[in-house]
Amino acid sequence: xxxxxxxxxxxxxxxxxxxxxxxxxxxxxxxxxxxxxxxxxxxxxxxxxxxxxxxxxxxxxxxxxxxxxxxxxxxxxxxxxxxxxxxxxxxxxxxxxxxxxxxxxxxxxxxxxxxxxxxxxxxxxxxxxxxxxxxxxxxxxxxxxxxxxxxxx
Amino acid sequence: xxxxxxxxxxxxxxxxxxxxxxxxxxxxxxxxxxxxxxxxxxxxxxxxxxxxxxxxxxxxxxxxxxxxxxxxxxxxxxxxxxxxxxxxxxxxxxxxxxxxxxxxxxxxxxxxxxxxxxxxxxxxxxxxxxxxxxxxxxxxxxxxxxxxxxxxxxxxxxxxxxxxxxxxxxxxxxxxxxxxxxxxxxxxxxxxxxxxxxxxxxxxxxxxxxxxxxxxxxxxxxxxxxxxxxxxxxxxxxxxxxxxxxxxxxxxxxxxxxxxxxxxxxxxxxxxxxxxxxxxxxxxxxxxxxxxxxxxxxxxxxxxxxxxxxxxxxxxxxxxxxxxxxxxxxxxxxxxxxxxxxxxxxxxxxxxxxxxxxxxxxxxxxxxxxxxxxxxxxxxx
Amino acid sequence: xxxxxxxxxxxxxxxxxxxxxxxxxxxxxxxxxxxxxxxxxxxxxxxxxxxxxxxxxxxxxxxxxxxxxxxxxxxxxxxxxxxxxxxxxxxxxxxxxxxxxxxxxxxxxxxxxxxxxxxxxxxxxxxxxxxxxxxxxxxxxxxxxxxxxxxxxxxxxxxxxxxxxxxxxxxxxxxxxxxxxxxxxxxxxxx
Numbered sequence: 238x239x240x241x242x243x244x245x246x247x248x249x250x251x252x253x254x255x256x257x258x259x260x261x262x263x264x265x266x267x268x269x270x271x272x273x274x275x276x277x278x279x280x281x282x283x284x285x286x287x288x289x290x291x292x293x294x295x296x297x298x299x300x301x302x303x304x305x306x307x308x309x310x311x312x313x314x315x316x317x318x319x320x321x322x323x324x325x326x327x328x329x330x331x332x333x334x335x336x337x338x339x340x341x342x343x344x345x346x347x348x349x350x351x352x353x354x355x356x357x358x359x360x361x362x363x364x365x366x367x368x369x370x371x372x373x374x375x376x377x378x379x380x381x382x383x384x385x386x387x388x389x390x
Numbered sequence: 391x392x393x394x395x396x397x398x399x400x401x402x403x404x405x406x407x408x409x410x411x412x413x414x415x416x417x418x419x420x421x422x423x424x425x426x427x428x429x430x431x432x433x434x435x436x437x438x439x440x441x442x443x444x445x446x447x448x449x450x451x452x453x454x455x456x457x458x459x460x461x462x463x464x465x466x467x468x469x470x471x472x473x474x475x476x477x478x479x480x481x482x483x484x485x486x487x488x489x490x491x492x493x494x495x496x497x498x499x500x501x502x503x504x505x506x507x508x509x510x511x512x513x514x515x516x517x518x519x520x521x522x523x524x525x526x527x528x529x530x531x532x533x534x535x536x537x538x539x540x541x542x543x544x545x546x547x548x549x550x551x552x553x554x555x556x557x558x559x560x561x562x563x564x565x566x567x568x569x570x571x572x573x574x575x576x577x578x579x580x581x582x583x584x585x586x587x588x589x590x591x592x593x594x595x596x597x598x599x600x601x602x603x604x605x606x607x608x609x610x611x612x613x614x615x616x617x618x619x620x621x622x623x624x625x626x627x628x629x630x631x632x633x634x635x636x637x638x639x640x641x642x643x644x645x646x647x648x649x650x651x652x653x654x655x656x657x658x659x660x661x662x663x664x665x666x667x668x669x670x671x672x673x674x675x676x677x678x679x680x681x682x683x684x685x686x687x688x689x690x691x692x693x694x695x696x697x698x699x700x701x702x703x704x705x706x707x708x709x710x711x712x713x714x715x716x717x718x719x720x721x722x723x724x725x726x727x728x729x730x731x732x733x734x735x736x737x738x739x740x741x742x743x744x745x746x747x748x749x750x751x752x753x754x755x756x757x758x759x760x761x762x763x764x765x766x767x768x769x770x771x
Numbered sequence: 772x773x774x775x776x777x778x779x780x781x782x783x784x785x786x787x788x789x790x791x792x793x794x795x796x797x798x799x800x801x802x803x804x805x806x807x808x809x810x811x812x813x814x815x816x817x818x819x820x821x822x823x824x825x826x827x828x829x830x831x832x833x834x835x836x837x838x839x840x841x842x843x844x845x846x847x848x849x850x851x852x853x854x855x856x857x858x859x860x861x862x863x864x865x866x867x868x869x870x871x872x873x874x875x876x877x878x879x880x881x882x883x884x885x886x887x888x889x890x891x892x893x894x895x896x897x898x899x900x901x902x903x904x905x906x907x908x909x910x911x912x913x914x915x916x917x918x919x920x921x922x923x924x925x926x927x928x929x930x931x932x933x934x935x936x937x938x939x940x941x942x943x944x945x946x947x948x949x950x951x952x953x954x955x956x957x958x959x960x961x962x
Contacts, residue, residue, distance in 0.1 A: 288616055295720050304703075337618050363446060364446040450894050536821070
């Protein structure tokens with residue numbers, strides 16, 4: 238369904254969601270503050286967003302954007318759920334209690350970005366070795382092992 | 391490098407004798423790991439009490455590398471993600487780029503993409519079914535399945551010159567048009583393949599030993615499949631009727647008629663059989679696509695070599711042989727992506743292993759791992 | 772000293788080494804015709820390694836058979852990218868192989884890091900940073916015929932072995948006009 242129908246449908250099902258909507262490249266985005274993340278997640282799960290596609294993060298310098306992709310089979314639609322975590326305090330609530338699929342995705346975000354998820358049952362590194370220091374996908378990651386590709390454009 | 395593992399020595403047997411829990415390390419190099427994955431298994435005798443997959447042995451940092459490549463230079467990197475199915479891995483990435491940069495793909499290119507994606511699905515399922523058959527000991531089935539796969543690879547070699555990492559689907563279309571007579575070869579393959587598939591079906595899935603090894607092993611319920619994020623044949627075998635080609639259609643799939651293969655019990659047998667039966671549907675889609683395809687451009691008009699989309703982010707996904715493969719791209723207006731994230735279906739399917747393996751024997755753990763069809767290039771990126 | 776070593780050094784003195792040379796030629800010929808391979812397949816090249824063992828390209832007609840256990844094998848075929856996490860496991864598997872053993876680096880990733888040379892923080896740039904590689908096969912991935920050609924080239928190196936301990940033989944150069952590889956040059960390649 239298109240953006241307008243989706244927005245009206247979701248705000249009809251749950252009026253609390255209405256101020257949080259925006260649209261980007263045809264996708265509906267629900268942006269929340271860190272504190273409201275769990276409540277909004279439960280709200281969306283109750284409406285019918287039963288499937289969590291992915292959890293990822295983007296390093297925007299002063300803050301990290303944590304991005305969730307949610308699908309609903311009953312409503313035949315998908316939305317982004319985005320929240321922000323400041324760089325000096327990268328802590329976000331874990332949504333494992335709402336969608337168990339978030340388990341390994343949040344471990345990966347912890348591994349590569351260093352964002353801690355409170356309430357996660359087993360938060361440890363998943364892709365890098367246990368002894369690794371640093372979080373590679375941050376923009377300020379330094380490592381002498383990397384040889385940077387010359388600018389072939 | 392070794393994991394810190396606590397082993398519990400406090401399990402008491404019925405006779406009051408002290409019993410110790412055994413910790414066995416399966417992998418990263420093991421005859422039955424499909425690639426490099428390690429499973430740390432806690433055993434009570436022969437029964438698995440806890441299974442903990444350790445991944446990351448093939449983590450090459452493709453997502454970080456993509457931040458220093460232009461959008462076109464990232465396409466060969468996506469080839470190496472799901473190396474059993476490079477065509478659709480390219481396609482998922484190209485769809486995300488086209489969404490960001492608002493590129494319209496011509497119709498002939500869409501049909502070519504559908505044809506190669508379905509051929510690649512057949513090749514990937516043959517690898518998946520064959521490898522999981524080899525796990526149960528039926529090595530001949532692996533070799534039979536590989537024969538079908540080799541024919542598909544020959545077709546791809548005629549089309550684009552490569553056997554495994556094709557770099558064929560590019561943003562805006564495909565890299566080159568199909569040569570004269572290629573579609574006739576594809577139709578000949580689609581006519582000959584169903585007989586080979588039914589032979590394999592009878593020989594393996596009809597075999598008493600294979601049934602005994604696969605039925606009832608690793609049963610995944612439909613609710614667990616949805617809440618744990620499983621997709622593709624793994625979820626469909628549990629009865630979840632969800633196929634992106636039908637329920638969230640993209641490209642020219644709305645014009646195709648095909649059935650979604652759904653299983654019933656969600657055990658390893660159903661997961662293998664769903665993959666085999668999907669190959670028949672893929673053959674029918676290919677035949678329809680060839681009949682509907684017309685002459686035309688195979689690449690978008692006026693496409694720049696340096697694609698510079700506006701700032702923003704976009705997500706797009708396709709139905710790969712393992713499930714819903716998605717790419718999330720963040721652009722900052724420059725010719726290079728700011729962030730590329732690959733949502734890998736095999737990663738989500740493998741997270742089911744700790745839940746599915748409990749209560750089975752060690753040899754069944756290997757069968758369950760094979761039936762989940764992991765490809766570590768995609769899992770570890 | 773093992774019995775074979777004693778026989779070998781005993782034969783060295785006999786008849787000016789003619790007996791040893793003939794026995795060596797026979798042993799090395801039979802070894803080369805039946806090189807059992809440990810398929811250390813990590814990534815995409817593993818698909819081509821599997822394809823080369825199966826019916827279309829058939830490795831078995833060259834005598835090469837993929838074995839899952841390093842203790843049964845003569846040659847380890849490193850197929851696929853090696854990362855820092857995987858490196859200790861590969862080294863340990865190489866150490867578990869009995870002598871004489873050879874290493875084939877298959878694919879660009881094991882030759883030099885390949886497509887992952889730049890910007891990757893975990894990839895080991897070339898297997899020869901921690902293993903003594905004997906044959907390099909480039910390609911991304913190399914065709915199965917290229918891998919089989921690598922095994923055939925490896926037979927030249929196998930012919931340099933001798934059952935007398937510490938002795939190596941001359942190897943005929945593969946390219947006309949190139950200098951012959953002497954025994955001391957061969958030892959430089961070993962760690």
